[in-house]
Structures are given as structure tokens and as C-alpha cells.
Amino acid sequence: MAHIGSGVEYGLHCLLWLVGPTPEPASSRDLADLQGVSASFVAKIFSKLEKAGIVTASEGLRGGYRLARPADQITVLDVVDAIEGEKPLFDCQEIRGRCAVFGAKPPAWSIDGVCGIHAVMLRAERIMREELGRTTVADLARTVSRKAPADFPAAIQGWLADRLASRKESRGPKARDSPIPRRRRT
């Protein structure tokens, strides 16, 4: 599996549809169906995004997810960290202290500071994270809007509005299609 998994890809694509001057909130199920991806997977992703303070959920038939802050204040790195968690590029096993010539106890010089190999990996990780922090969800949305025809945002909002209208009232006031309520029931 790639270091940055499909959860990040799905999450970022879904967040794009929550960008705009006055977007309606959208349920994770509708966002998943709009993207043609697994609804249960997207529900888990949005649960993580909510926990990280990237989206907020509102209840009610017209409720759903919104961005918790402006899209130009949400970086790709924020989304990666929210979804992937603390996942190091390299997990140093500190084998430098196990060298057979040291016997049972490695000398202080051999385990002092950060291992030189680990240091290279940490530099590479830092520079990678800095790059991911340079692009925001707003930047990504601009990239799409530059390529898309002018009526594309309206088509998306129309699709989501149709979904909302067709939602059966019998389901009652429930808009957060996140797995949290389901977990509570079990």
C-alpha cells in the first residue's frame, strides 16, 4: 500500500465539493455516491476529518458536512495527517547500538543523538511534508475550476440538491451518514 493511501485521495476529492461561497452541507454518503466510491469508507474518512477539525457536521434532514474553516486554511498536509495519522516515512529500529563489537552495552557515542541514517530520512520527510503543506484545498478547487466548464459547479450542486430532495422523509432527521451512530447502536 502506498504511504499516502486512497483514503486521502477520496477525502480530498470529496472536500472539493464543499468549497465555494455558499455550498450546501453534504452527507458523506452523497459525497461518496457523487464520486463513485465506497460509502462506508468515505463515512470513516469524514469521521477522521471531523475529529481533526477540518469539517463540521450538522444534524437534520438538510444537514451534512461543511468545511470547518476556509478552504485556503486547509492544506493537503492537514488532510493527510487527519486521515493517515502519525505515520512516519521511516521507522528507525536503532540497530546502531546492536553492533557485535560493543558486547552487551553499546558505548554512549554509538547511540548519542539521532542516527545518521535516520537523520537523512527525517530531512526527506520534513521536506516532503513542507511541500504537502504548500497546497490548500482552495488551490485544488481552483485547479478543477480552471479546467471545468463554467456550468460544472452548478451541475454538482444540482446533483447534490436532487439527492437531498429525493431523500425519504421517513428516514427522519438524520444527515450525518457517518459510521459513528451505527457504532453506538452495536
Next chain:
Amino acid sequence: MAHIGSGVEYGLHCLLWLVGPTPEPASSRDLADLQGVSASFVAKIFSKLEKAGIVTASEGLRGGYRLARPADQITVLDVVDAIEGEKPLFDCQEIRGRCAVFGAKPPAWSIDGVCGIHAVMLRAERIMREELGRTTVADLARTVSRKAPADFPAAIQGWLADRLASRKESRGPKARDSPIPRRRRT
């Protein structure tokens, strides 16, 4: 598992002992035992390093692995690629074309060029790889020799020489403790 796994850590640590003006060749088993790590895992690592042209193996009782080129021409990136193979940071699933508003066939504009999200990941990966390519095995060896006491390289060479001396002649001329001959037998 981390993107850059323990195979790279073990491989780089082992390569450090093959750096020097006139180092003796060492078997992957001796290098593994010197590091206190799994001999079968290190054998697989060296098989990959040999395939990538980073080390060469010589046969015979005094044979073993040597660096295939000067240590200042072997980068950390070379070792990562040799051991991890082609492992992308992000594996784009191209979900942009699956948007429900497109119906059965996505319009050309929607799948033209590299996806904006994929492009961010590719930039982060490129910059990370550039950083890994800036440090060589010679740099890493210098980091160790700056920290270590003056007699440390001799202690390592002495340990490896003792290993060679104690190797039973009954084993015959076989120095490459790689898994290749074993695989051929099965």
C-alpha cells in the same frame, strides 16, 4: 509499515562496513551477525543490492560482498530504490473520472493531464527523492567515523577477520551467503 522499511535501514548499516580504502569482502551472514539482525533478511537485501549494481559478490572462502562502485557514488536513494523497488508515495486511483454527473463517459477535460491531487503528491515525492539523493553512503560513513573512536574501524575489521578465520574449511569455498543458491535448490 513505514514507506521506507527496515530493509533499507539494515542495508545502509551493512554497507557502512564495506566502505574504506581496502575493506575485505564480507558475507551477508557476517554483516547480519555484526549488526545483530536477521541473517536471512540481510541475505535477501544483499541479493537486491547486487541486482541493482550496488554491491558485487566474489566466491571462495575469502569471498563476499564489496561495493560495486565508490561509496561517494552510492546515494541513499539508490539503496532505497534497490531495496524497496518502484513504490510510489501515492497510488492515484483516478477517481476524478467517476463523478456521477458525468454519466457513463467522463468528458475529456475531466481526465486530461495529471489529476491536481496526484500532481501535489508527485511534487512531494520528487522533492523527497531529491533529498534522499543528496546523501551518499560515503557521507554516512563519515558521520559514523566523526563520532566513533579512532580504533573503531579496526575493531570492526578485526571482528570480521576473526569470523573469516573461524569459518570451518569443511564448508568449502562458499562466501556468498545469499538466498539465491537456496532458492535454486528448492
